[in-house]
Amino acid sequence: MRLVVILLACWLPPLLLAAEPESDDAFEREYDAVQVKVSDPYVEVHTGPGRGYPVFHVVERDAPLTILYMRAGWLKVETVRGKSGWVPRTALAATLDGTGETPELDALGHEAFQEGHWHASVLVGELDGATSLGVALGYRFTENLTGELMYSQASGDFSNNNLFDVNVQHQLFPQWRVSPYVALGTGRARIEPRATLVQPENREENYAFGGIGLNVYLARGFVMRGEYRSYVLFTEENDNRNLEEWKLGFSVLF
Amino acid sequence: METWFLRLVLILAWMTSGTVFAEGTDDRESVVREASPESVLDPRIERRRIREAEIDTENFEAGIYAGLISIEDFGTQPVIGLRFDYHLSEDVFFEAALGRAKGDETSFETLNAGVQLLTDEEREFTYYQASIGYNLLPGEAFLTRNRAFNNSLFLIGGAGMTDFAGDEYFTISAGVGYRLLINDFTAVRVDMKDHIFTHDILGEDKTTHNLEMTAGVSLYF
Numbered sequence: 001m002r003l004v005v006i007l008l009a010c011w012l013p014p015l016l017l018a019a020e021p022e023s024d025d026a027f028e029r030e031y032d033a034v035q036v037k038v039s040d041p042y043v044e045v046h047t048g049p050g051r052g053y054p055v056f057h058v059v060e061r062d063a064p065l066t067i068l069y070m071r072a073g074w075l076k077v078e079t080v081r082g083k084s085g086w087v088p089r090t091a092l093a094a095t096l097d098g099t100g101e102t103p104e105l106d107a108l109g110h111e112a113f114q115e116g117h118w119h120a121s122v123l124v125g126e127l128d129g130a131t132s133l134g135v136a137l138g139y140r141f142t143e144n145l146t147g148e149l150m151y152s153q154a155s156g157d158f159s160n161n162n163l164f165d166v167n168v169q170h171q172l173f174p175q176w177r178v179s180p181y182v183a184l185g186t187g188r189a190r191i192e193p194r195a196t197l198v199q200p201e202n203r204e205e206n207y208a209f210g211g212i213g214l215n216v217y218l219a220r221g222f223v224m225r226g227e228y229r230s231y232v233l234f235t236e237e238n239d240n241r242n243l244e245e246w247k248l249g250f251s252v253l254f
Numbered sequence: 255m256e257t258w259f260l261r262l263v264l265i266l267a268w269m270t271s272g273t274v275f276a277e278g279t280d281d282r283e284s285v286v287r288e289a290s291p292e293s294v295l296d297p298r299i300e301r302r303r304i305r306e307a308e309i310d311t312e313n314f315e316a317g318i319y320a321g322l323i324s325i326e327d328f329g330t331q332p333v334i335g336l337r338f339d340y341h342l343s344e345d346v347f348f349e350a351a352l353g354r355a356k357g358d359e360t361s362f363e364t365l366n367a368g369v370q371l372l373t374d375e376e377r378e379f380t381y382y383q384a385s386i387g388y389n390l391l392p393g394e395a396f397l398t399r400n401r402a403f404n405n406s407l408f409l410i411g412g413a414g415m416t417d418f419a420g421d422e423y424f425t426i427s428a429g430v431g432y433r434l435l436i437n438d439f440t441a442v443r444v445d446m447k448d449h450i451f452t453h454d455i456l457g458e459d460k461t462t463h464n465l466e467m468t469a470g471v472s473l474y475f
Contacts, residue, residue, distance in 0.1 A: 035299040048404040069310035072341035098301035122384040131424040
């Protein structure tokens with residue numbers, strides 16, 4: 001009888017293993033999959049989304065390929081045989097869609113994100129000797145015009161400053177990959193003097209600024225951004241205060 | 255009786271293994287078939303124009319983490335945080351993170367009962383930062399013969415602000431982390447970071463190293 005149990009035990013695991021891939025599929029998400037046909041002699045399918053992952057499968061010319069989704073420049077695909085793996089996004093150029101044409105690849109961003117798109121930026125810089133850190137959210141209304149909200153914090157030796165402003169940017173040459181812009185804006189600053197012994201009062205002041213900047217489209221949906229700003233603070237004293245700020249950071253377009 | 259039963263089991267085993275072998279030959283056949291797809295496969299794909307923009311993108315990752323942070327002079331304390339990532343390419347990603355902890359008493363305060371350098375509220379330690387990560391060593395990790403997980407050892411560095419002791423300090427962070435994808439959209443992460451900032455809470459300017467070690471889970475979408 002013991003022998004029977006041993007035999008049963010030996011022959012169950014392969015069956016369970018055989019059933020395993022099916023149970024995996026139950027966890028797959030639903031995607032708006034698109035289907036293309038391979039037009040090059042073959043397309044290599046990798047086990048992971050990266051150049052170093054091994055090629056474990058090859059899809060030949062004329063075989064259909066289902067594209068599930070794209071992550072970080074790689075496409076998750078499924079073959080008709082049910083094998084799923086990753087191909088680089090550039091492999092799209094080796095395929096044809098239902099109309100017999102190569103799928104249209106998106107541009108870096110300076111063409112694809114012309115208008116009606118959002119951007120989020122993070123910028124680090126220097127405001128009047130203090131290190132500043134800013135986050136911004138903007139919307140591109142037209143090819144040339146972008147509106148943006150920015151919140152910055154500058155922490156220096158003498159005070160902590162919080163700046164909240166709204167600005168309008170004008171892209172001078174929207175078709176260029178390295179695209180300069182001018183900006184005009186206004187906002188409110190909260191200045192908290194830094195002192196250990198006496199505790200001076202916090203001040204709030206309005207300000208306006210003009211600036212010039214540069215967007216460099218580095219990759220699809222990704223922009224390197226540099227900006228120079230000249231501020232005028234409308235203080236309660238007789239004189240207005242002038243401040244300068246340099247910022248460098250990046251934007252993500254979506 | 256037992257031999258009869260054993261015979262039955264052996265016959266069953268032989269039959270099942272037979273089907274298993276049959277499946278094996280099926281596999282081989284499918285390889286051969288895939289070599290000349292036009293003969294068997296009729297790629298009747300939907301007649302529609304496809305643009306890259308129509309493909310779902312999953313470049314974002316959001317997650318939570320928990321661990322320990324050693325706040326210099328203020329003890330090692332539990333920390334919790336949120337993170338949000340954007341994956342630009344297979345190599346580079348960007349991360350925004352927010353973490354919270356609470357500083358303990360300094361040894362000076364412990365030794366001198368009654369002395370309080372900071373109020374309870376001022377001990378709240380909050381940092382927020384933006385970082386760039388680089389997937390230095392991507393790879394596959396094998397759990398069993400048939401089960402592999404994609405993973406990556408990455409370097410991460412960035413800048414941000416730390417809110418502590420009633421003040422805000424510009425902070426530089428650098429560290430190393432490990433990401434293991436347990437399926438296509440869930441990652442388990444372990445991060446080690448150093449948050450460096452200069453403060454004058456104890457009288458004079460001092461550059462502090464605040465080492466943090468955390469583990470977390472995140473989802474891709």
